[in-house]
Amino acid sequence: MEGSPRTLDWNDVRYFLAVARTRRLAKAAKVLGVDQTTVGRRIAALEERFRVALFLRTPAGWELTSAGERVLQSAQRMAEAAEELSAQAIAEDGRIEGLVRIATSDTIAEYSVVPAIRAVQARYPAIRVVVNTGFARVDLLRGEADLAIRLVRPTDPRLACRKLAERSFRLYASREYVRQRGTPDSLLGQPIVTYDEAIRLGGQPFQLLQTEGLHVAFQANSARVMMAAAIAGIGITQLPDYVGDAMPQLVHVLPSFDKPYRIWLVVPQAKRRVAAIRAVSDAIREVFSAAPST
Structure with missing residues (x-):
């Protein structure tokens, strides 16, 4: 390659960023529209040019080294500049x-x-x-x-x-659930419907609620599925107000647990x-x- 050993050109940036973003040669090759061998060869040449390892090859993927992280900052600025130039050209063309x-x-x-x-x-x-x-x-x-x-x-x-x-997370139960069990005054002992692994990960829903004593009856990785479970009467769930309030089958319960965001x-x-x-x-x-x- 022409240029000083520590100067990036745009082709270097494209290959480097593709691997940094995907962490896999095969995925980077697909993004770039080339074969995997080409990507590996270009990264090896780039590391030789910089005289430093930019990636650690691990079973989990290609991880950036500290040197790679520093190169990433410059590479991102070049990519951003290229995007801006392209956007300006398109805008000029109407x-x-x-x-x-x-x-x-x-x-x-x-x-x-x-x-x-x-x-x-x-x-x-x-x-x-x-x-x-x-x-x-x-x-x-x-x-x-x-x-x-x-x-x-x-x-x-x-x-x-x-x-x-500005919205709120609210707790909802089905009308049938409330008819059979009465309006809940506590979550203790109530079956709840939540995101898969949300409690373990500390995420929504029930992020700020005490989880001890709660009965997790149903878990899913989709708010739409959680809503369907609540409508079916499986338990109480936490939804954004604009979702739960729009569902006539659901009732807003335990307003003291509303969480604005x-x-x-x-x-x-x-x-x-x-x-x-x-x-x-x-x-x-x-x-x-x-x-x-x-």
């Missing part, structure tokens, strides 16, 4: 297009992101969207998503955030001016602005 990857929860995706994307694509049909839901938090600065809708405000100055709404839209500072990301962000904000508050 086109708004591209892939936007969104990380959020399944309920926010269903109730807010889907309506927003419908509005976006009606105006900009060339914008494509991938939505990732689940407990695992994506790393926006590593490029694992382009924007996120989160319940915790980030503190990293490289991330721009804006409050979308805020919803934040988070975008890397370097991607705020990317036209497709900005269009999606604006549409999401409009959906939340139109929704009634609690």
Whole structure:
């Protein structure tokens, strides 16, 4: 390669970032559209050029070394600059297009992101969207998503955030459950419906509730399945108010356990001016602005 031994070029960045983000040669090769051998060879050449190991090859995947972490920061800045240049070129051409990857929860995706994307694509049909839901938090600065809708405000100055709404988690039971058992005045001894492993991991729902003495009757990895279990009378569950209140089969119980929270839209500072990301962000904000508050 031309250049000094410690100067990255864009081709180096593409291969390095693909491995850093996926932690697997095969996955990186798929992202890059090349074969796995090529990726391994390019990373080996890059490490030889830097005269330092950038990755540890482990059974769990390719882990960045401390040197690799330092290179990652520069590589991300180069990638961000390239994205901004590309976005500016597209904007100059009058086109708004591209892939936007969104990380959020399944309920926010269903109730807010889907309506927003419908509005976006009606105006900009060339914008494509991938939505990732689940407990695992994506790393926006590593490029694992382009924007996120989160319940915790980030503190990293490289991330721009804006409050979308103030909502509450509430406890709900089916009308039949209440008719048979009466309105509960305590969770003690009540069967509960919760996310799979949520109590062990300290996540929602029942995050701030005393778990000792609770009877976990049903677990799932989907809010929609949890809601169905609660409607079926299996137990009490905790849902966002905009989900539970919209279900006529459910009754809000134990209001003393209501947990208010805020919803934040988070975008890397370097991607705020990317036209497709900005269009999606604006549409999401409009959906939340139109929704009634609690």
